[in-house]
Amino acid sequence: xxxxxxxxxxxxxxxxxxxxxxxxxxxxxxxxxxxxxxxxxxxxxxxxxxxxxxxxxxxxxxxxxxxxxxxxxxxxxxxxxxxxxxxxxxxxxxxxxxxxxxxxxxxxxxxxxxxxxxxxxxxxxxxxxxxxxxxxxxxxxxxxxxxxxxxxxxxxxxxxxxxxxxxxxxxxxxxxxxxxxxxxxxxxxxxxxxxxxxxxxxxxxxxxxxxxxxxxxxxxxxxxxxxxxxxxxxxxxxxxxxxxxxxxxxxxxxxxxxxxxxxxxxxxxxxxxxxxxxxxxxxxxxxxxxxxxxxxxxxxxxxxxxxxxxxxxxxxxxxxxxxxxxxxxxxxxxxxxxxxxxxxxxxxxxxxxxxxxxxxxxxxxxxxxxxxxxxxxxxxxxxxxxxxxxxxxxxxxxxxxxxxxxxxxxxxxxxxxxxxxxxxxx
Ligand SMILES: *Cc1c(COP(=O)(O)O)cnc(C)c1O
Numbered sequence: 001x002x003x004x005x006x007x008x009x010x011x012x013x014x015x016x017x018x019x020x021x022x023x024x025x026x027x028x029x030x031x032x033x034x035x036x037x038x039x040x041x042x043x044x045x046x047x048x049x050x051x052x053x054x055x056x057x058x059x060x061x062x063x064x065x066x067x068x069x070x071x072x073x074x075x076x077x078x079x080x081x082x083x084x085x086x087x088x089x090x091x092x093x094x095x096x097x098x099x100x101x102x103x104x105x106x107x108x109x110x111x112x113x114x115x116x117x118x119x120x121x122x123x124x125x126x127x128x129x130x131x132x133x134x135x136x137x138x139x140x141x142x143x144x145x146x147x148x149x150x151x152x153x154x155x156x157x158x159x160x161x162x163x164x165x166x167x168x169x170x171x172x173x174x175x176x177x178x179x180x181x182x183x184x185x186x187x188x189x190x191x192x193x194x195x196x197x198x199x200x201x202x203x204x205x206x207x208x209x210x211x212x213x214x215x216x217x218x219x220x221x222x223x224x225x226x227x228x229x230x231x232x233x234x235x236x237x238x239x240x241x242x243x244x245x246x247x248x249x250x251x252x253x254x255x256x257x258x259x260x261x262x263x264x265x266x267x268x269x270x271x272x273x274x275x276x277x278x279x280x281x282x283x284x285x286x287x288x289x290x291x292x293x294x295x296x297x298x299x300x301x302x303x304x305x306x307x308x309x310x311x312x313x314x315x316x317x318x319x320x321x322x323x324x325x326x327x328x329x330x331x332x333x334x335x336x337x338x339x340x341x342x343x344x345x346x347x348x349x350x351x352x353x354x355x356x357x358x359x360x361x362x363x364x365x366x367x368x369x370x371x372x373x374x375x376x377x378x379x380x381x382x383x384x385x386x387x388x389x390x391x392x393x394x395x396x397x398x399x400x401x402x403x404x405x406x407x408x409x410x411x412x413x414x415x416x417x418x419x420x421x422x423x424x425x426x
Pocket of ligand 1: 061063064082084105195197229230271272273274275
């Protein structure tokens with residue numbers, strides 16, 4: 001992956017060119033998400049090359065970017081899918097994904113479980129209550145178990161998905177209750193799943209794999225171990241991207257060792273979201289106002305987008321590269337420090353927080369901007385379109401465009417209308 005800072009200290013575009021960004025705005029309006037098919041393919045190929053001993057399934061955690069066109073493209077490359085709700089599972093099927101390729105691990109068991117099961121969607125129980133309910137509804141059937149191994153490594157309190165502070169999965173000390181429920185309902189635990197957001201450190205992945213394999217010993221029918229996602233990618237210029245070969249090698253060795261000790265050839269599953277999609281997306285928007293708060297204050301760039309399209313900076317203080325694309329009319333070049341804010345009447349609608357501190361203002365060095373300039377926010381392919389403060393201030397959902405490998409731009413979601421925002425009222 002190229003770094004996103006050029007030698008003048010200003011962040012640069014990833015897959016768009018200035019001309020392309022201007023063309024996108026002219027054709028599709030502002031703001032608009034653009035996804036790069038070439039990057040999606042490259043990331044998928046990197047995941048499919050994850051080291052494994054006895055077979056590998058890569059599931060796209062579809063909550064990261066659930067547009068049908070993205071799901072269809074990933075399916076064509078051989079990916080399977082991780083759905084986080086019954087709605088997502090149904091959405092994937094509507095996009096044409098085969099139900100057998102969808103695995104549901106959800107915080108809220110859907111009401112239409114019988115239909116999802118009948119169609120072939122796989123299920124992973126994420127709590128004792130879910131395990132019991134599944135067993136009552138489908139005695140004697142196969143399922144997976146999501147366990148909380150007691151360790152977490154998310155990059156903030158809000159992204160920590162393992163350990164005693166996370167509600168996801170069955171606590172690792174509850175195995176006796178698990179075995180009772182499995183026995184009472186004659187269930188077959190065919191998959192053991194952990195997802196703790198392990199990040200970039202191979203030692204953490206090795207440790208999690210070790211703990212998960214240890215737990216797998218308790219489930220002799222398990223054929224598959226799913227180690228979740230959480231392969232971090234650099235969105236900001238100073239962040240690191242996970243080297244899948246490096247984190248995967250010691251994991252593969254552990255599977256080989258497990259086979260030597262138990263004779264069991266376990267298949268590996270991983271389910272990245274951010275790794276597959278984050279760098280493949282950019283938000284093209286516009287500088288619609290510039291405001292100053294005086295000599296001791298700040299210069300603010302106000303965009304025609306914000307938490308309604310990219311919520312992560314407000315939520316976690318996450319860093320996204322922001323590039324001002326100079327307009328066609330010549331004017332003074334140069335750089336300047338700006339605070340970049342969104343269009344919502346909400347002081348938390350800030351796109352340049354300090355890293356990990358959503359409430360701290362961190363002015364950023366950008367190309368000198370003028371009202372009307374195109375602005376591109378990078379790293380917007382995952383957890384942006386699908387996870388935003390949608391319709392706040394009644395701003396309609398932005399359009400989505402796919403930049404195909406042949407260079408063509410294809411509209412894959414129209415911009416929402418005001419009628420669509422209000423259609424279910426009164
Ligand atoms: C969100 C999620 C993922 C994907 O996480 P990333 O950090 O985007 O890779 C994988 N598995 C489960 C169970 C999830 O909830």
